[in-house]
Structures are given as C-alpha cells and as structure tokens.
Amino acid sequence: MPQIESTANQSQDIVEQLRMEIITGRLEEGMPLREVSLAERFQVSRAPIREALKQLAHEGMVESKPNCGMRVAPASSESMQELVIPLRQTVESFALKSIFAELSEADFQEWETLLEEMRTACETRDYAQLTELDIKFHQSIVMKSPEQGLMSIWVTLVSRLRRHFLAGFQKPNDPMKVYYEHVAIVAMFRTGKLEPSMQALISNID
Amino acid sequence: MPQIESTANQSQDIVEQLRMEIITGRLEEGMPLREVSLAERFQVSRAPIREALKQLAHEGMVESKPNCGMRVAPASSESMQELVIPLRQTVESFALKSIFAELSEADFQEWETLLEEMRTACETRDYAQLTELDIKFHQSIVMKSPEQGLMSIWVTLVSRLRRHFLAGFQKPNDPMKVYYEHVAIVAMFRTGKLEPSMQALISNID
C-alpha cells in the first residue's frame, strides 16, 4: 500500500481482515460480497466497505462486475501461477537484499514470535492459521524494505498464488515441515550471509 | 483492472485520463491532487474522484498520506527500475505467448492505426503523445490476453517505469527510432514466429 504513514482507518482494517479470510479460504471462491451485508457485519457505512472492496479487486482477491457486485475471485490458472511464482521470488529477493544489512535484533524478535505461532499452528494442523502466518512472514520482509511501492507489487502477485498456499500445506507427510523451513530461513538470516539467505527464501517460494 | 465487462463508469474514465496525464508528465511529480479541485474539473462529486485516486495510489501513480491528501508520486529509484524492467519483460512475453496463436487481422489493424499515430508523433516531436501511444501499444498486448488479472500486474509495474519512457525518447539522435522499433515488432508478429516476436518485444522494453 502506498501510504506514507499508515494511520488506522476503517477501510484499511477491513481490507486486511477480508484479505486474510480470502487467503485462508474462510471465504470460498465465487462467494458474493454484498456491500450492505458487509456494512452490517463491520458496523460501518457502505463507503469504507466500497473502498475496501475496490482495493481487493485491484489486488485480484475479488472480481467486480459493474452494477452487479463483487465476489471472491476464482483461483488463477496453472499457467498464471507459473508466471507469478518466479516474479514473487524476484521481488522478495530484492526486498531482502535491500534490508539485509540493517537487520536489527528487533526484526529477529518479530520473526521468532511468528515462528512460535507457526509451530503451534503446525502442531494443531490449523492450515488456515498457518497460511496467514506464512503470508505475514514473507510480507514482513517486503514491508521492511524502504523501497516505495514494493508492497503494492508484492500483494498483487501473492493474491494470484493464494490457492497455492493451502494446497501446499496439506500434502506433505511431515506437518512440521513448513515450520522447519522458516526456522532455517531465519537462522540463515542470522548468519549474515546474503546469498545463502536469498537462496533459502527463494526455495521456500514454490 | 479486474472488471469482467467494462461498462463506462465515471471513475474509470477519470482513472485513465489522470493516469495518462501522469505518465506523459503533464502532471508533474509531487503535485497535490485535491479531491474538490478534481471534482470541479471533471464535473462530478467527490466519490468517483476518491475511487479513482485510490486506484491510482495502488498502481503507484500517486502517493497517499492519510487525512492529508494525494500527490503525484515521485519517480521510482534506479534500483527499483532495475527490478521492474525484467518483471515487465516477463509479463509481456507471457501475454504475447498467450495470444499469439489467435491473432486476427483486426488485431493487426488496431496496431497499424497506432503505428500511424506514432509516426506523426515522432515527426512532430510530441513526446507526451509518443509516450501515451507507446504505453497503449504494450497495454493492448496485455489486454488481449484472456488471463484474468494480468492487466493489474502490468499496470502496477508500468507505473514504476513511467519516467523511463519520457527519458528514453528524448535522448536518441534519430527521433523516428521509436516508430521504427514498433513497426519491426508488428512486422515480426505478422511472420507468425513466436520466439523472434518475443525477442523483438523484449528488446523494446529497456
């Protein structure tokens, strides 16, 4: 999001909430999103709801048919995902490179917290929560980058891969695999070696 | 834009107009965009203006400071452009590949028309117009692709390169160069050979 300083306004909160519900699959594909229903649910007027939906439409999370309403967008085609995955790898690598030298202990603490939550999500097989945490981890890397507009690009890409997340989690035999992978990533970050860190991050994106 | 069928609504028209004015440099960097002023100019209320500005903000054309208004976003950093150029090449190649087999005479006619306009723009040294036509040419390729959401990604990338256009046009000795390059691209498309066509398209993106 191209906001210079993010003050908490209603529509932004709604965007983040709806985005996560779509990514995690709590809101199924094709489900219509009515402005009045959402307005009642979030206890606000239609205006902030409209803004939120418009933004999600631009991100690719929902589809808009003029005068006919929004609905949760269907998953991207296989070929589309094959296009987007390397794009996402490139963007996140770039983000990591731009922040790597200035990583502080506070950054690592933030990630350690996420890792703990990820561990419990793995243990309880809470795939929706796991998806959310995975997204948040990668998002945090992009968010730390001082490059303006990188986040907008990243969000637009990730929304096309949202199905990829859930699908990827449910197949592996070892349900802790996702957790271990991210532990390895953070550990590699701590070594201070850029190239292997980028490699670890990239290999996690597929 | 993720609209399934594009009916002409006001905010969309405003988006396209403002986007072109920013890309072509008619609206200078840092210039504030006030909702009421724009509402008066376009003879509409603030709501469609707000929607247009929000969309442009997500595309990276304008920056938004909450409760403080929008302004034309400054150009991307050099490193950012170096990131985005190959991304754009990848996206447009993908788009071309997805439409190449079904190109019709109508498509070529559309391009020929653009080429003619491009020629006169080159002859009259109208760099703003030339920028607009260049964008429209590449945009048309992405637009023809049936892949949903490709346009959103493309727009987000191009907005980061908008300075690149104007700068690239004003330097070459031969002012017709831009025209010739696009003529060559379309001619290559007509041969029906995919790989060289993609190469021609890519080489034009730098």
Add this chain to the structure above:
DNA sequence: TTCTGTTTAATTGTGAACAATATTGCAATT
C-alpha cells in the same frame, strides 16, 4: 528573534439518501 501553544482553515473520512442499472420472478402468449 525564536520557540511554543492555541486557534483557524483546509482536507480527507464517514454516513445517509437518492438515482441508475442489473437481476429475478411472474404472467401472458404462442
């Protein structure tokens, strides 16, 4: 003068009513 705090104005954020458009259901007709 320079700094600080307060007031004032400008601007965005939100709410609510109205208009325009698309969808749905129903009836009349073939």
Add this chain to the structure above:
DNA sequence: AATTGCAATATTGTTCACAATTAAACAGAA
C-alpha cells in the same frame, strides 16, 4: 411446456451533508 415481455426487487453508482483529522496561521512569552 417454453419463451418473451414486464414489473418488482435487489444491488451498485452517485450526490450531498457532516465528522474527524491534519496542516497552517497566529499570537504571546522567553
């Protein structure tokens, strides 16, 4: 029974009025 036309409903698109927030102007004291 299937189809077409029409009315009723639901939904979005737009306008206007108001609240909340921010930035600027200004006065007063060190």
